[in-house]
Amino acid sequence: xxxxxxxxxxxxxxxxxxxxxxxxxxxxxxxxxxxxxxxxxxxxxxxxxxxxxxxxxxxxxxxxxxxxxx
Numbered sequence: 001x002x003x004x005x006x007x008x009x010x011x012x013x014x015x016x017x018x019x020x021x022x023x024x025x026x027x028x029x030x031x032x033x034x035x036x037x038x039x040x041x042x043x044x045x046x047x048x049x050x051x052x053x054x055x056x057x058x059x060x061x062x063x064x065x066x067x068x069x070x
Contacts, residue, residue: 020064027056 018026031052035042046055057065 020060020067023060023064024056024068027060028052031055031059 035052057068060068
């Protein structure tokens with residue numbers, strides 16, 4: 001029983017938060033996947049003149065945008 005309790009003491013439950021750049025890169029990947037999976041919707045809604053990087057930038061938090069710009 002004590003060994004079982006000690007196993008939980010050794011767990012590292014802290015997850016390091018993503019950096020603003022990592023958050024941006026993840027958004028870029030998600031938008032690129034969406035664009036590839038839904039080409040007709042992409043053409044109808046976003047036209048061809050908007051890129052995934054612009055949408056990713058617009059969808060991350062204002063705090064992350066400020067840190068990426070600076």
